[in-house]
Amino acid sequence: MQKIFIVEDDPSIVESLKTALRQDFRVTSAMNFRAVKQEIEEFEADLVLMDLGLPYYNGLFWTRELRKDSQVPVIFISSSSDEMNQVSAMEYGADDFVVKPFSLTILKAKIRALLRRTAVSRLEFAGFVLEDSKLADVELSASENRILTALFKAQGEVVSKEALLHLLWQTDEFIDANTLAVKMSRLKKKLSSVHFDDHIQTKRGEGYALV
Ligand code: CA
DSSP states (O other): OOEEEEEOSOHHHHHHHHHHHTTTSEEEEOSOTTSHHHHHHHHTOSEEEEESSOSSSOHHHHHHHHHTTOOOOEEEEESSOOHHHHHHHHHTTOOEEEESSOOHHHHHHHHHHHHHHHHOOEEEETTEEEETTEETTEEOOHHHHHHHHHHHHHTTSOEEHHHHHHHHHTTTOOOOHHHHHHHHHHHHHHHGGGTOGGGEEEETTTEEEEO
16 A cells, blocks of 8 residues: 655644545654654655645745655645745645645545656666566566565565565455465566566575576
8 A cells, every 4th residue: 555644733634634545545644743754754655745834844844855865746735825835835846736625536636646657667677677567568467566676676685575475465465475485486487488587586485586
């Protein structure tokens, strides 16, 4: 499940957002308004909903702080139709905005659009490209794509079985160590058509790594 972090100091708005988003996302909200950036990083948010008016520092400040080392998508929540605030938000690195009172349906559509746009990633290993759930023209299932994305990101380091199982549970699939082994050998077989199978090495008792 993708993770959304809410930076908003009005508890009633936080609650309504959580209620609306909880069915589809893991949602949490800022607790310490002096350490918003740290909380977002620790949660490993996939997307941030950012209010403008906050205690201590405003939403523009936190957006600029985030942008120093993160490309996490930010949707700004502006309390007025003040165009200047919206322009500033975009200039500070926000990706989109909604104006209070906003429609939850529209907000959800914006969240989905933004997550789709930023989900496109391109990873490379040994001249092979993993992109759009495809490895060298081989179409991957969601779980295969998760496995390979983790292996590509590790770039030759071992990815533990536990880490892979954890990733697969996020796709709501029941899987244990044995079924993981079966899944991996199926995946290798599938990738033998493009000669990638030999690049996936089983590290006995540890996990898997690309070679
Ligand atoms: Ca506020």
